[in-house]
Amino acid sequence: MAIPSNSRHSGLSGGEAFSHPSPGEGRPRIIPVFLPHAGCPGRCAFCDQRAQTGAEADPAAALERMRAGLATQDSSRPVEVGLFGGSFTALPRHSRNAFLETAAEHARRGTVSGVRCSTRPDALDPALARELAEGGLTGVELGAQSLSDRVLQAVGRGHDAESVNRAVEAARSAGLRVGLHLMAGLPDQSPGVFLEDVSRAMALRPDWLRLHPALVLESTPLARSWRAGAYRPWPLAPTLELLGKAVLAAWDAGTRVIRVGVAPEPGFAGRVLAGPRHEAMGQRAASRALWLHVRRLLAHEGIRPRSLEVPARHLSDALGWRGEMLPRWKALGLGREDIRPVEGDFFLVR
Secondary structure (H helix, E strand, O other): OOOOHHHEEEOHHHOEEEEOOOOOOOOOOEEEEEOOOOOOOOOOOOOOHHHHHOOOOOHHHHHHHHHHHHHOOOOOOOEEEEEEOOOHHHOOHHHHHHHHHHHHHHHHOOOEEEEEEEEOHHHOOHHHHHHHHHOOOOEEEEEEEOOOHHHHHHOOOOOOHHHHHHHHHHHHHOOOEEEEEEEEOOOOOOHHHHHHHHHHHHHOOOOEEEEEEOOEEOOOHHHHHHHOOOOOOOOHHHHHHHHHHHHHHHHHOOOEEEEEOOOOOOOOHHHEEEOOOOOOHHHHHHHHHHHHHHHHHHHHHOOOOOOEEEEHHHHHHHHOHHHOOHHHHHHOOOOHHHEEEEOOOEEEEO
16 A cells, blocks of 8 residues: 555654644534434434434434533633434424524624534435535434445444445535534444445545444344344454554545544443443554554565654654553664654654
8 A cells, every 4th residue: 555645754853754644633622412313214223322322312402402512602612512412404394493593693793613513314305405504414423334235234324334434425415514523333234344344434435434343232123132242342442453454544645533442421421331442542543543653654664663653743653552562663673762752743763
């Protein structure tokens, strides 16, 4: 795989210099408005949005929380409204309009910079995407989960992989930014299938990506399968390796990875029966992706490294959670004393 040319700066200071492979670190301030299961036609095998968000599926109450949150904002730091946790585009039209009109009112005041929502791929067609864009929606996150028809059928998703392609095209045609949500470790999803999911997703050039490992949550169909021995979640260690590869694939495609792992909510941990989880999953996946990127660059350029200078703000990612990446750097010929923090924006291999 080629090294993205926009990250390389050969010959700088007598070594191989490169910027962090992530396409961007900035992200808007978001006010999340959770609508768990709202608009969803059924329950997928893995899903319990109430446990994951800590909110109830009451659009009217969510609208009031949104209004209360926006009332405290000022135009010096505008926010983006995120309508998460359900299938926003499948809500009744009057309900969708109530959220968008509230956001539009604050956009006119300069306190809201945009509105994004999450939804199912089969709940967005070209006409609806245009209508929502005209109403103020600026981005949509599609819960693809997988791009394998076999996996989607196994989890009772209710749509096929082609629905993802159509929804991305509909959103883009309406001028909406597009994010994708993928999961790792679903039933009938092998590691190879997951990496193929990532490859197919990146071919769609999403603006952002969210990655979640499949967890067994109490009171879900997946929990029943797990108890019956019909489903075995992936272990943490190989899942982290796969997520690291997925993060690097996203970076190579120019896609920002906005989250790896499930954001913990009060009471959520007690609902998890099994599955790969860790409080630093995002950092651990990103550290692996960075190491893979450097290893690939060294192999591509035929470099036997003597030292690695790392921008100080990225040192913890390079070393890894609790220094776990140090043995991997050692395998490349770099001891801890050879990895040095520096001011500036560029990594430098000598």
